[in-house]
Amino acid sequence: MERGTVGDLDHEQVVVRRGRRSGVPLVLAVHSTALGQAIGGCRLWPYPDRQAALADALRLSAAMTYKSALAGLANGGGKVVVALPAERAVTPAIRESVLHDVGDCIAQLDGAFATGPDVGTASADMATVARRTSHVFCRPTADGGSGDPSRFTADGVLAAVRTTCRFLFGSDDLAGRRTTVIGLGKVGAHISRALADAGADQIVADVDPTTRAVAEQAGARWMAPEQALVAPADVLIPAALGGLVTSAVVPQLTCAAVVGPANNQLAEDTVADQLHRRDILWAPDYLVSAGGIIHAVERELHHLTRPEIDERVRGIGDTLATVLDRAERERTTPHTAATRIAEDRIRRGRPVSRGSAPVARRPRAPRT
Ligand code: PHE
Secondary structure, three states: OOOOOOOHHHHHOOEEOOOOOOOOEEEEEEEEOOOOOOEEEEEEEOOOOOOHHHHHHHHHHHHHHHHHHHHHOOOEEEEEEOOOOOOOOHHHHHHHHHHHHHHHHHHHHOEEEEEEEOOOHHHHHHHHHHOOOOOOOOHHHOOOEEEEEEOHHHHHHHHHHHHHHHHHEEEEEOOOOOEEEEEHHHHHHHHHHHHHHOOOOEEOOOOOOOHHHHHOOOOOOEOOHHHHHHHEEEEEEEEEOOOEOOOOOHOOOEEEEEEOOOOEEEOOOHHHHHHHOOOOOOOHHHHHHHHHHHHHHHHHHOOOOOOHHHHHHHHHOOOOOOHHHHHHHHOOOOHHHHHHHHHHHHHOOOOOOOEEEEOOOOOOOOOO
């Protein structure tokens, strides 16, 4: 059964409502609070219809449960999805009333769920949500929040890319490595900059053609996303919306690995098996993308210092090494191995102790 789908519906609670102020439909899905308060971003997006918004909320919230568990946090997973009207402009006034509706909805759950920024929202929007509820992460630092988490999400991705390269090529040196970043939003732009600093050979892609000049100035090759997706690469890094890797795309891929922060980047779970059969390493997105939530929680709730947080975020690379190792030992996919680790933690109701990186295994000898 596909995790987080309507068919699988094992969510603790799902609120579907029309915002009282804005009239705009929103879905708040709490997938699990087994390890603690559910956390998940607030997505504002023009969905084609309400069914699509509901389906996205269900799947994204389930992924957050796995993300928190693998990140060693005492938290569960949830998500808020707002189906913005496609037919009319979203004025600042509509936006504000939508965010207040989101805040009211969260407030009614009495602490079962807290939100943060996601596709279509930023740190400033969290300050608006916070006018209605205290269960909000990543408000601007000037307001006492932890601010924009995207730097940390990017750092976690880089750690995962390095682990992947060590596993596949025997070295985590990114100099000359062929990488493709799809999506130059906040997280993608940070990743691209870090890859440039590390001397990687980069293709970058975005739906917005104005990103081309910036990319080329930074020495990257720019392509349209559909071209970039199938261009030869060592590591493909999806950093835009989910659903990019479909079963139709897999046969056309020419990369050795897919390691990126886009949530739900596989169109369905079975695509993980298909990638595995093609010997393309897929680092689970719900593990790779945890840097932002780790930063927010460890800073705002546990008051860890910056060096401690950096270490926690780098721990994503160690957890991925554990996952790849286990996948190989158990002759399964990284997706299955990661799911087993997460479910084990959820079942035992025990996250990895706070402030320490998840147990790290030395990566095995490289494949030749
Ligand atoms: N968009 C973030 C994610 O998918 C959600 C988030 C980040 C929530 C930071 C809270 C804090 O991981």
